Amino acid sequence: MAVQRILATTAALTLIDQLKQLHGPLMFHQSGGCCDGSQPMCFAEGEFKTGSSDVCLGTIAGCKFYMAADQFEYWKHTQLTLDVTPGRGSSFSLEIPLGVRFFIHSKIFTDEEMNDSCTIGE
Template sequence: MARAIKRVLVTDRAEKIIDQLRERHGELMFHQSGGCCDGSSPMCFPKGELMLNETDIWLGNIYGCDFFISKDQFEYWKHTQLTVDVTTGRGSSFSLEIPLGLRFVIKSRLYTDEETEHLVPVHPASEEV
């Protein structure tokens, strides 16, 4: 049986920032909404701080943090594997890393045909993970 292909990954550099944020804020969650400018950047919140609804889906778990995405954004990116990375520069969102002078960013790549057959399933955010 083929190995399940994760839909969202995280870089080592981003994991270090997640560790710092987790130490300050406790458990964390990520959300990828969409839109323009910083609205298209992944945002990190204390777990449960962002209210999720029927327009959000669970995409996966990165480094102990659930990662959600809006349904509309998922439709655009469902053929790509997302990787959360971090870069210097202040974004203008409410994401927890902003005061550090950093911001999370998404890098993406298209799945191969074979990988598409073995993707980890997504489900509505309202379902238990």
Template sequence: MVERVTATKEALHLIEKLKMEHGDLMFHQSGGCCDGSSPMCYPLHEFRVGEADVLLGSIGGAPFYMSKDQYDYWKHTQLIIDVVDGRGGMFSLEGPEGKRFLSRSRVFTENEQLSLKK
């Protein structure tokens, strides 16, 4: 089965490091504003999700959410969470590491889209 969100080995390594420091984690794909549009990493339950959020799946055991509005735009793609050098969102846990999470994407094939509808 195809996953709506995955992570690179580098991202999974950083997630494990952050879990050692902060405990269980969660992600929310930022919709813009002060932190741009990037995956934000928080201690589990520190960011409140609600009816306006969609659970896409999990990466490294951490649930990954996105707002419904963004989901409507991105639902035809698989998000691939990567990590690069640099400063990301000021509220995201990876900031002090000198790294930032980054969303990449690819369009689902027709077969993948059909399997997601089942």
């Protein structure tokens, strides 16, 4: 069985459920952009246009999680875990009005995990 590249904490899953009730189906994107660095951002599904320069790392609670390909080059050796913390980010992410923001924990893959890791489309 493939090792998942993207996981989520219980707090993140709870927030995703809350946001789904408010906004319907969701998606995530983590860029290396100027506004929020590499903060994961949550959008209504289809609100953020992905393209050939985006990599889908997997799904969390039925929501696809994308990363810009150039950012993925830096993170491809890690397993990411989506989490949530109190505070206000400066993004357009859907959780911001709730006084919380998503963030990422990372763990370097072992050699064995790296061989067994997957991304959607592989």
